[in-house]
Amino acid sequence: MNKTKRIKDAKGKNHVLLIACFLLCIVLTLAYLMLEIARHQYGFEEAGTDRNYHVLVVGQAESQLFLNQVFEGAKSLSEKYNAVVELKVPNSLAENISLQSLIDYSSFVNADGIIAFVHSQSAPFHAALRSDGTDIPVISIGYYLPENPQVSFIGSNYSALGRRIGAESESLFNSRGKAYVVISGISSSPNHSNLLNSLLGYYRARSISNFEVFDKSLKENEESVLQMLCGASLENSALICLTEKDSMTALQLVTAQNEGGKIKILGFGENEALGMYLKKGILSRLISFDPKKIGRTAMTELFEYRNKGYANSYITAELQVRKAENECDAAH
Secondary structure: OHHHHHHHHHHHHHHHHHHHHHHHHHHHHHHHHHHHHHHHHHOOOOOOOOOOEEEEEEOOHHHHHHHHHHHHHHHOOOOOOOEEEEEEOOOOHHHOOOHHHHHHHHHHOOOOEEEEEEOOOOOOOOOOEOOOOOEOOEEEEEOOOOOOOOOEEEEOOHHHHHHHHHHHHHHHOOOOOOEEEEOOOOOOOHHHHHHHHHHHHHHHHOOOOOEEEEOOOOOOOHHHHHHHHOOOOHHHOEEEEOOHHHHHHHHHHHHHOOOEOOEEEEEEOOOHHHHHHHHHOOOOEEEEEOHHHHHHHHHHHHHHHHHHOOOOOEEEOOEEEEEOOOOOOOOO
């Protein structure tokens, strides 16, 4: 009887041990999966990595593809600067969070620096503080707002941008067509005036006179644009957009008129929708900044500021040009 009881007790203990092992396996598997999700979503470094600094890359959902590449560029220097780099971007437009909230998140994690994408519609943000009460330094990219407490801004040389747009657009139209240049009525601002003058100067230097400037918003020019879209020579013409907003509006107008492919469009900007239009071939050419190079430059400036107390206040970002796969140049 005692022997039988001992056997039953041993079997009971074995069952408890097996169940405990099984539950432990489940807990470890779940922990591993959660860590992998965190790494994928926020860019955490590999487990066991011990870094002294923490840098955040932040921005809004509509610029996620661009910011993913900025993050990759910044992360490529993480070992050099002994830093963990984290990407903090909302997953979708539906859950979009203000730039200020993303900046404030840096206080919560006690970050050592921020790389922030500022959209053209973004409101100015105020500084975030570390636990010791010091400001967290910010490198801003995208659009320049002088009110932002940034130690450095990485952005455009508008004269160079105008010349580059001129060179890239030249092959999209010919003497039988026309270039329609759209600038949203903001050419009175010094930067955009410089951009427009540089572009038109390029055309004149190349003896190109068949262009028309829409120096108003596309909404105000909608009737003129619609008349233009009904023109007979569109296959030789191009719509040249100098801002991200104009690029989106022009693409929507052209798509609504079923003119995709008939008139070529050169767009400017970084948002995800522009990339989609380019992939579909509705957008012929897209000019934007080189995001990986921006990420690397931002990391360099952050640690220059940290180590020396100063950084370059303004840095010219390099441009990149992407072409639709189905694009073919207009014959001159």
